[in-house]
Amino acid sequence: MSFNKVFDLFKKKKFTTINSWDEFSPLRTVLVGSVFEPEFFDGVKNKKIEYALKKIFEETIEDLENFKEIVGSHNIDVHQVSPTEMGYKTNIMEYINPEGKVGYHGFKGGNEDYDITRNNLIPSAPLQVRDETIIMGNEVFVTENAYNVNMIRPYYVKWFGEKNCNFDALDDKIWCNRSDYNIDVLLKRRRAGDDFLELDSVEQLSEEQKDEISKDRPLPGFCAPNITRLGTKCLVDIWQTTDIQPILEELYPQFTYQSIDMYGHNDSVFSVLKPGVVIAAAWVQEEKGVQELFPGWEIIYFDDPNWDQIVKWRGLKKLNQGKWWVPGEEDNDEFTNFVETWLENWTGEVEETIFDVNTLVLDDKYVVVNSDNPVLVDALHKHNMEPVFCPLRHRFFFDGGWHCLTLDVERDGGQQDYGL
Numbered sequence: 001m002s003f004n005k006v007f008d009l010f011k012k013k014k015f016t017t018i019n020s021w022d023e024f025s026p027l028r029t030v031l032v033g034s035v036f037e038p039e040f041f042d043g044v045k046n047k048k049i050e051y052a053l054k055k056i057f058e059e060t061i062e063d064l065e066n067f068k069e070i071v072g073s074h075n076i077d078v079h080q081v082s083p084t085e086m087g088y089k090t091n092i093m094e095y096i097n098p099e100g101k102v103g104y105h106g107f108k109g110g111n112e113d114y115d116i117t118r119n120n121l122i123p124s125a126p127l128q129v130r131d132e133t134i135i136m137g138n139e140v141f142v143t144e145n146a147y148n149v150n151m152i153r154p155y156y157v158k159w160f161g162e163k164n165c166n167f168d169a170l171d172d173k174i175w176c177n178r179s180d181y182n183i184d185v186l187l188k189r190r191r192a193g194d195d196f197l198e199l200d201s202v203e204q205l206s207e208e209q210k211d212e213i214s215k216d217r218p219l220p221g222f223c224a225p226n227i228t229r230l231g232t233k234c235l236v237d238i239w240q241t242t243d244i245q246p247i248l249e250e251l252y253p254q255f256t257y258q259s260i261d262m263y264g265h266n267d268s269v270f271s272v273l274k275p276g277v278v279i280a281a282a283w284v285q286e287e288k289g290v291q292e293l294f295p296g297w298e299i300i301y302f303d304d305p306n307w308d309q310i311v312k313w314r315g316l317k318k319l320n321q322g323k324w325w326v327p328g329e330e331d332n333d334e335f336t337n338f339v340e341t342w343l344e345n346w347t348g349e350v351e352e353t354i355f356d357v358n359t360l361v362l363d364d365k366y367v368v369v370n371s372d373n374p375v376l377v378d379a380l381h382k383h384n385m386e387p388v389f390c391p392l393r394h395r396f397f398f399d400g401g402w403h404c405l406t407l408d409v410e411r412d413g414g415q416q417d418y419g420l
Contacts, residue, residue, distance in 0.1 A: 015161040016079070020135035020408050021415045022229050023272050026363040029077040029410035032067065033127035035060050036083055043093030044338075052335040056394045060127075067368070067390045067402065074362050074388075079159055079409070083125055086151040095122050123147050124346045128404045130267075132169075134224040135409055136252045140165040144221030145172065160409075166251065169221035176219040176241040181263065183213055189344075193217065222247075225265035225404070230272065231416040232256060235293060239263050254415065260293065267403045270299075271357045274364055275418050277383050279357050279376065294420065300379045302356050346398070358401025360408075362388065370401045 016029055038054040038061075068078050084090055126148040133142050133149065133156075140160050142149050149170060156165050168174050178186070184202035186192045192199070192213050202210065222244050226237040234255045236245045245257050262269045262284065270280035270290050275297075280290050282301040291299055339346070356376050360368040367380060369387045380387050395401055 015164065016077075016159050017410045018135060018138050018140060018160055018164055019414075020229070020411045021137055021413070022231050022411070022418075023408070024274050024361040024364075025411035025413045027071075027074075027076050027361070027408055027411050029079065029408075030071060030360075031079045031129050031407040031409055032064060033125075033129040033405045034064065034080055034082050035125040035127050036088070037061070037090075040090065040092055043091055046334050046338070048332055049335045049338045052332055056397055057125075059393050060398075063390070063392050063394075064405075067405075070388060070390055071362065071368070074366065076362065077410075079155075081126075081152060081155050083151075086126065086155070088123065088125075088151065092122060122343055122346075124343075126152055127398055128400045129407045130224055130404055131265075132221070132224055133407055134227055134229075135407065136166075136229075137254060137415060138164070139252075140409075141224075141251070142167055142169050142221075143174075143224045143227075144219075145169045145174075146220075168251075172220075174221045174247060176222055176243040176247075178210075178214040178217070178219055179239060179241055180210065182219070182240050183210055186213065186217070191217075223265060225267050228266045228270075228272070229255075230420055231418045233258065233418075233420050235260050235266065237262050237264070237266055258293070265404075267358050267401075269357065271359050271361075271403065273359070273361060273367060273380070273383065273385065277379075279359070279379065281357060296419075300375075302373070302375060358403045360402040360406055368402045370395055 035057050038058045040057070041050050041053045044050040044053065064080075068080070071078060089095060129152075132144040132146045133140060135141070140156055142153075142156075142165070153167065153170060180202045183192065183205070187196060187199050187202060187204075190197055193216060196205075196209075196213065199205065205213075219241055222240050226240060226244060227248070228235040232255060234248065234257050236248060236257050236259050238244060238259050238261055242259075245259055248255070248257055260266075268281075269284055270278055272278050272294075277298050277300070278290060278294050279300045279302065284290050285299075285301050291297075356369070356371060356373045358370065362368060365384070366386050366388050368390050369376060370390070370392050372387070372389055377387050390402060392402060392405075
C-alpha cells in the first residue's frame with residue numbers, strides 16, 4: 001500500500017463515523033451520559049440530604065458502568081466524558097459565589113446570567129445526552145442552546161470533527177416561538193417574567209400577552225427527542241414549538257417531515273423496535289393514536305404505571321407535584337425540600353413518563369430495557385427479540401430511560417424508505 005493510501009486511510013479514521021438514519025438499525029457506536037462523583041456532595045451539611053444524594057449518584061455510576069460493559073459485549077463502541085473533564089466544578093459548594101448567592105453563570109458569563117425567576121441554581125449533570133442532540137444522517141445536530149451541551153461541545157469536535165457538527169443553536173442562530181402548551185409550563189414554573197408571576201394558566205392570557213412572552217423569552221432551539229427518525233421520514237412533535245418543522249426542512253431536506261403532537265418527548269410515548277413493530281403508552285391509543293402514523297404496523301400498548309397504588313408515592317406527590325421519586329426517601333423531608341429548592345432542573349415529570357417504551361435497540365435481536373416488564377418481554381419474544389436488562393435504579397429521579405441517556409452515533413446501513 002502506498003504512503004498516500006495509508007495517509008488517506010488515517011484521515012478517514014481520524015473521527016468517529018457518523019451514520020444514523022433511524023432508531024433500530026444495528027448499533028455500532030453510542031454516546032452515553034455521565035453524572036457527578038458522590039464526592040461532589042461533600043459540602044452538604046445536612047447528613048440526610050448528603051446521604052440521599054450520594055446514594056443516587058453512586059448507584060447511577062454503577063448502572064452506567066454496567067451498561068457500558070453490556071453494550072461493549074455486543075461489539076458496540078462507547079463514548080463518554082465525565083462532568084469534571086468537561087469543566088464542571090468538582091463540588092456543589094463551588095457554586096456559591098463570593099456574595100453568597102447560589103448559582104452558576106450561563107454559557108455567556110456575567111451577572112446577567114442569573115435568573116431570579118428560576119429555582120434551579122445548580123447545573124444538572126450531563127446525563128441525558130439525547131435531550132439536546134440528534135444524529136441527522138451523517139451530521140451531529142445540536143438542537144438547543146443548553147449549558148451541558150456547551151460544556152461537551154469540545155468533545156463533539158474532538159470525536160466527530162467540527163465540520164460534521166451543526167452548532168447553530170449554540171451559536172444563537174436558532175430561536176423559536178413558544179407553543180401555548182410551553183407557555184403554560186412556563187407560567188406554572190414562574191418563569192414567564194415579573195408581570196405574570198400571579199398567573200398559572202395560558203388560558204388566562206390574551207394572544208398579545210402570549211406573543212409578548214414568546215418574544216421576550218424565545219426558545220433557544222428545541223428538544224431533540226421531539227424528532228423520531230424513520231429512514232426517509234421524520235416525525236416531528238410540535239408540543240414545544242411549531243417552528244421545528246420549517247427549521248428541519250431547511251437544514252435537512254433529505255428527509256420528509258410529518259408534524260404530530262404527543263405533549264412531549266416522543267421516546268417517552270412510543271418506540272420503534274424494528275420495521276413493522278412499535279411499542280407505545282396506552283393513553284395514546286385513545287387520545288393521540290399512533291396507529292395512523294404507522295399504517296399496517298403492529299402497535300403494542302403498555303398501561304400507565306398506577307402510581308397512586310404506591311402509598312409512599314401519594315404522600316411525596318403532595319410535596320413535589322409528582323415530578324420525581326427516590327424509593328426509600330419518601331419521608332426525607334429535608335431531602336425533598338432541598339431538591340425542590342435548588343435542583344429543580346435535575347428532575348422532570350416522572351408521573352407522565354412510560355419508562356418501558358424508553359428502550360435502546362441494539363439490532364434486530366437485542367433491545368436494552370429498563371425493567372423486566374412481562375408485557376414487554378412477551379412482545380419482544382413474539383418478534384424474535386431478546387431484552388437486555390440494564391437496571392437504571394434512579395430513572396424516577398432523573399426522569400430518563402436508556403434511550404434518553406444515549407445517542408446512537410453510528411448504525412449500519414443508509415437511508416431507507418420504510419413505506420411510511
